[in-house]
Amino acid sequence: GAGVSQTPSNKVTEKGKYVELRCDPISGHTALYWYRQSLGQGPEFLIYFQGTGAADDSGLPNDRFFAVRPEGSVSTLKIQRTERGDSAVYLCASSPQRPDRPRANYGYTFGSGTRLTVV
Amino acid sequence: GIQVEQSPPDLILQEGANSTLRCNFSDSVNNLQWFHQNPWGQLINLFYIPSGTKQNGRLSATTVATERYSLLYISSSQTTDSGVYFCAVGSGGSNYKLTFGKGTLLTVNP
Numbered sequence: 001g002a003g004v005s006q007t008p009s010n011k012v013t014e015k016g017k018y019v020e021l022r023c024d025p026i027s028g029h030t031a032l033y034w035y036r037q038s039l040g041q042g043p044e045f046l047i048y049f050q051g052t053g054a055a056d057d058s059g060l061p062n063d064r065f066f067a068v069r070p071e072g073s074v075s076t077l078k079i080q081r082t083e084r085g086d087s088a089v090y091l092c093a094s095s096p097q098r099p100d101r102p103r104a105n106y107g108y109t110f111g112s113g114t115r116l117t118v119v
Numbered sequence: 120g121i122q123v124e125q126s127p128p129d130l131i132l133q134e135g136a137n138s139t140l141r142c143n144f145s146d147s148v149n150n151l152q153w154f155h156q157n158p159w160g161q162l163i164n165l166f167y168i169p170s171g172t173k174q175n176g177r178l179s180a181t182t183v184a185t186e187r188y189s190l191l192y193i194s195s196s197q198t199t200d201s202g203v204y205f206c207a208v209g210s211g212g213s214n215y216k217l218t219f220g221k222g223t224l225l226t227v228n229p
Contacts, residue, residue: 042205042219056213107152110162
């Protein structure tokens with residue numbers, strides 16, 4: 001598509017429930033990233049996919065968080081046993097390829113985010 | 120990890136004024152991007168600029184990698200420029216992992 005699409009835009013869930021957040025990157029972008037932004041802060045890295053594989057999941061806060069990208073396009077961030085501290089805006093971004101290769105532009109394109117509220 | 124400091128934290132301008140936003144970082148980087156987050160929360164990529172100077176309309180950016188800072192210039196500001204400006208950096212082989220500063224909140228009054 002023309003931009004990065006994230007659904008749902010808002011999600012309210014009860015503590016302890018399971019949630020899935022979806023990201024549809026720009027067509028042809030091989031790199032996909034998930035970030036989390038809390039109120040008044042800059043986004044924080046969660047996970048990076050290059051193609052279908054999670055190349056770096058070091059930012060996931062604990063084993064309740066998991067993400068997949070089975071066909072190298074759409075990605076789903078899954079959160080089990082949600083806690084109130086998980087409340088934040090979850091942002092997805094994509095880019096053409098790794099920034100360390102000499103190309104003209106590796107600017108990330110972010111989606112509008114999913115605002116997750118755990119009550 | 121790498122530290123990113125942005126200044127000033129807040130800036131209020133009258134429409135038409137110029138401004139300079141600064142980003143200092145604690146280590147060498149090979150990925151640096153500037154973003155604008157509008158009042159609706161959308162993050163817009165302004166520049167990918169690990170070194171050198173780029174211009175796009177009323178905006179320009181300069182990164183002096185050897186001195187570990189980057190500057191974002193906004194000329195003839197407009198009310199639509201309001202929002203938070205973030206600098207984000209990555210380094211080494213994991214430079215895809217951006218570390219964001221706390222941002223500069225810009226308010227442009229008519």
